[in-house]
Amino acid sequence: MASIREVAKAAGVSVGSISRYLNGQQLKAANMQKIKRAIDDLGYQENIIAKGLKNNQSFAVGLLMNNLASRLSMDIVSSIEAVMEQAGYSILLSGFQGSSTLAANKVDYLLSHAVDGLILFEADQNWPGMARLADVQVPVISLNSPNGLANVDSILVDDRGSVRRLVQHLIAQGHRRIGVLAAPQTDYTAHERLTGVREAVRSHPHVEATVYYGDYSRPSGFEGAQKLIDDHVDALFVCNFNMALGALEYCNRAGIRIDQDLAFSHFDYLDEMSSLISNRLVIQQPAKEIGKMCAERLLSRINHQSENVGATFVFDNLIVGLGDDPHAETQPTIVTP
Amino acid sequence: MASIREVAKAAGVSVGSISRYLNGQQLKAANMQKIKRAIDDLGYQENIIAKGLKNNQSFAVGLLMNNLASRLSMDIVSSIEAVMEQAGYSILLSGFQGSSTLAANKVDYLLSHAVDGLILFEADQNWPGMARLADVQVPVISLNSPNGLANVDSILVDDRGSVRRLVQHLIAQGHRRIGVLAAPQTDYTAHERLTGVREAVRSHPHVEATVYYGDYSRPSGFEGAQKLIDDHVDALFVCNFNMALGALEYCNRAGIRIDQDLAFSHFDYLDEMSSLISNRLVIQQPAKEIGKMCAERLLSRINHQSENVGATFVFDNLIVGLGDDPHAETQPTIVTP
DNA sequence: CTGAAAGCGCTTACAG
DNA sequence: CTGAAAGCGCTTACAG
Structure with a gap:
């Protein structure tokens, strides 16, 4: 893995210039050419981790699921992943299989991986270790389980x-x-x-x-x-x-x-x-819609564009056999804190 | 997020001592006490990311799945996660939905997240962009698709x-x-x-x-x-x-x-x-067994304990209705490169 | 046993 | 436009 420093040497410029180039700043045309060559020659690949250390963001969000092996989890995970990846974020996935102890440990674990946000699926706010979520600096969303903490949004289904x-x-x-x-x-x-x-x-x-x-x-x-x-x-x-x-x-x-x-x-x-x-x-359950909304909300909170932090969003289910329109738009009811 | 430096200040010792304490070294008893206090007081949480930057490991492995929303994927993901988490690794999850272009992009993406290993599920070795796997420094395992690269293990089902x-x-x-x-x-x-x-x-x-x-x-x-x-x-x-x-x-x-x-x-x-x-x-398909073996193999390769790097492991399916014993041990056949 | 220092790969004021 | 330097949170030889 070539580093920015090696690229700098190969291109005959300073590391700062490489960094600027990588981040889309305009440099002298000749330098940009040299840098481009050096990058190609060395097969340079940026290290998001190192970048994140400096910028205090990791471009990864933690997704903690109750039961990874369930059908519902699968739908939720895949719809969340689709949205997050579009935005350049990756998913750090964990499961806690119904164990509240495991859940608490995994929250710590994900946080120590410096995630930019956290999604909890079916994690009860009353479990031991969950209270610490109140101190978490990154946005948190609780899916399918209400959470009253001021910094946690809840997304529920009625x-x-x-x-x-x-x-x-x-x-x-x-x-x-x-x-x-x-x-x-x-x-x-x-x-x-x-x-x-x-x-x-x-x-x-x-x-x-x-x-x-x-x-x-x-x-x-x-x-x-x-x-x-x-x-x-x-x-x-x-x-x-x-x-x-x-x-x-x-x-x-x-x-x-x-x-x-x-x-x-x-x-x-x-x-x-x-x-x-x-x-x-x-x-x-509107699994896809929930996942999508959850991911979008998390992104907007990460980018500090959210209103009503701590709100609860309640979706409706579809009942097949009662004449519900399966293609109806599913819009959640919002309960502000 | 308190850093090691703040803990050091609070405890009245050097950052090196904090680091050593965190990594289980023996210090003077009095210092260990002070450090413990400082850690508790500040709610210090280690930053695995920063640690990894220094140690050149991230304690995360990339898992790139063809179709996250399929039943099989779910079983694979959850069995891999179970093993990896036991070993202290987390899973960076991505899907490529059958698109070879997306697959190549995601490989790059996962690598730029400095994963310690990579698992590909149903990714064809002939797709454009897949050849670069040969240059990847971390272990790679290809599931359900044979891969002839010398540094890639394949796990297949017959x-x-x-x-x-x-x-x-x-x-x-x-x-x-x-x-x-x-x-x-x-x-x-x-x-x-x-x-x-x-x-x-x-x-x-x-x-x-x-x-x-x-x-x-x-x-x-x-x-x-x-x-x-x-x-x-x-x-x-x-x-x-x-x-x-x-x-x-x-x-x-x-x-x-x-x-x-x-x-x-x-x-x-x-x-x-x-x-x-x-x-x-x-x-x-023995999805659980495949996932488990895949995770274990990846761990052993990460720890440089693998023999036959580049080998192919072939599992048998179970045919229900032909009298196959569903509880039989599933052992793969190994084809060394 | 422990401190001071260098360094992992990157970014970004600060000068020039 | 660009270089030199400091710093993100951590580890680890090197002295002491």
Whole structure:
């Protein structure tokens, strides 16, 4: 790796001139020629790291994801990457797999890599070690988990409202015994979703919601579906894609026909199964839009062009099967701090 | 961000002592106490970037993926991340979405970020700009695409062999008209898979393979299945998961029963659909194993502990439905350069 | 054991 | 327009 100094020697000018050339300043034409030659000859490549040390910026942002191996994470990561790379930033990627300890460590880790900004996906503000985010000098955005710190923006999806709407629809269709496959209530999102169910059912005394708590795994979806169906529910709402797969597997094995024997509704990724089962209600998160907005917001904060630092942005889900327009513009509601 | 210098001042020692303390050297007990206090008081956090500038290492590796939004990519990324993070490295993630130009740019970009190693996923060695990899000072590993450069290791999967075995099985079952939904032959992997079909069919003059070329998209799978089935194939092999979903969708719409009317086989991700369709042959790539091995190999090369630099490692796929043991240890075959 | 100094690759006032 | 020098946060021979 040739350095700026070697280029300077080869071109017969000072290192300052090389730096200026590299940064687009005008030099004497003859010098520019010589420098260009030297750069080509030596195969010089700038060292963004060194540059960043001086400029106090690294052109990298930290992206800390709850579960790198999930479908949703993938969509989020790829949409964020697309925007950041356009802007000349790279992504420092980490996962914390649901462990709050790991999450805190990784925050430190990313910060020690001098990132210019930080995105947290599903990291709870109450976890030990998260309070230190208040002291972080770079912009921080919390995705899918609300964060009240003054320097942290939150980008959320109105899962509660979507679930409420979905369950209200089930009730309007005449369902009275609704089985719910819920995720561990320690997670913000899981709690919101179940709350949505409760809110929908509250005003209907004749409707009963039976809840089975799974653990995001497919077998727990299978088992939960079995339990709930044995319990004679006439509609099933599954809070998570993976568990929905398990539940479908059970229905399939048990010969239960979706829609005819049982109303079936769930979160996320209708798409992969659309060929195989129709007549479901599916809540789809605007993953791409969220990722895009998150990246753009981070960039604008990095460039000090943001208003309402600390604001919360709430997106709506799309419910497939309720006549929502899949091509509608998704605009978040903004709650300023 | 407090620097080492500020800590030194607060502790009343020299910066050298702080550095030594941070790196685990023994100092006079009293000094260690003072330093510890100063660090805690100031909330000092080391700057890995600056450290790396001096040490000529960044503790970051570049990961350049073909298509960040694919299921396979996700599995690869998350398994690589898990290993690298354990070793104290972070991942600089980029995607090139099938564009060879983008790929070349991103290689430059990652290198200018002074990565300690580079992993390329599905990047063809013949693309313009890829030859420069020969001059790269850090270890490089090419995943899912062979690379003959002396400093690049290749990690591959024997797709050709797996497809051959699968098609031979179809033939042994009595199928004579085999429809193949292939991907664009510009990709190494796509070509290998189709070659596997050809090799299997070659020695069976009475067997005919009809090929439809899709574009990885679901609609192209749908259309291809339609065309091939209209053409009276009695078995279908789909080279790609996404196209398989499209093909299944067609079968579903057209009332074609898998296994009874048509043998159905495809690449990747049996899992997601296992509840819904049985009796398929599915080729499953050992994504997790590949990712793990790739990360471990890169680490060992970074630490100069590798033998056979430039070697090629070939993994086997698992074919579900042929009695392969899903829990068998997957060990690659090594081809030394 | 520890301080002073040089240096990693770069940028940028400051003079000229 | 351009060179010499200081400095970003760190490490590490070199003396002591």
